[in-house]
Amino acid sequence: MTDPSAAATAPQPEAQPEPTIFQHLGGAPALVKLAEAQYRRCLTDPVLTQVFGTEPRPGHVEHLATWLGEVFGGPDDYTQQLGGHGALLRHHANLGLTEPQRQRFVEAFLAAADEAGLPGDERFRRRFAEYLEWGSQIAVEVSQPGADTSTDQPVPQWGWS
């Protein structure tokens, strides 16, 4: 006869930590593909070229991918090498971004995620879209002339909840 208490005392497999969003979406190579696909749209879309122009800026793709990596739980390279949260805010200073530009930016990012082959699961896509909404609204706020771009906050961390 089996001992009914055995199940409770049997060794359980170690619970694996849940992968971060960074790991789930494919890590740094996937983010570089995403940033490339997004930036190409910024340099060709008629609404986005109003702010991005049509000439690529060296480093933009790598810096965008590095930022996203840190936000989604990857290495803290934006903080260590690229100036952290304050630097990101200052990149948007005085751009005077508008709501139509913000919306187009988000749409372009979502299309870029498809092009880059990011995972299609609902939970990931929802969290990704929520981050873009949140982050792009901050970009618009800090881009207004005279807005305060200083911060003592670390790079935000965007998890599953």
Ligand code: HEM
């Ligand atoms: C989640 C929201 C956003 C993120 C994560 C983000 C990220 C970045 C990063 C990392 C840079 C610096 C690139 C570099 O170092 O060269 C940057 C610059 C810039 N961003 Fe954003 N951004 C966001 C929202 C927006 C929005 C909504 C717009 C306009 C519609 C915008 C327009 C620009 C422009 C014009 C620059 C400077 C030009 C350039 O570097 O090529 N950004 N952004």
